[in-house]
Amino acid sequence: VLDELDKELEKRGLCFVRYADDCVIFVRSKRAGGRVMQSVSRFIEKKLRLKVNREKSALGRPWDRKYLGFCLTNSRKNPKI
Secondary structure, three states: OHHHHHHHHHHOOOEEEEEOOEEEEEOOOHHHHHHHHHHHHHHHHHOOOOOOOOOOOOOOOHHHOOEOOEOOOOOOOOOOO
16 A cells, blocks of 8 residues: 555655655655645545554654654765664
């Protein structure tokens, strides 16, 4: 089922990482993040008929959030995971 989500995100030209049911989508601004979160959540709930956990869904900078227990750093010279 979630391969349909992958196809939709690719069709929209979004940069994302998904492992099982955990997904991170990268956008340039908080405003864009809000729009993407709303539209992708609607796609997941209406088209895929799955429930989005609003408590685990959030907007934030990549280096302020953990994904699968890892954080990205904010260093252009030496990026790390």
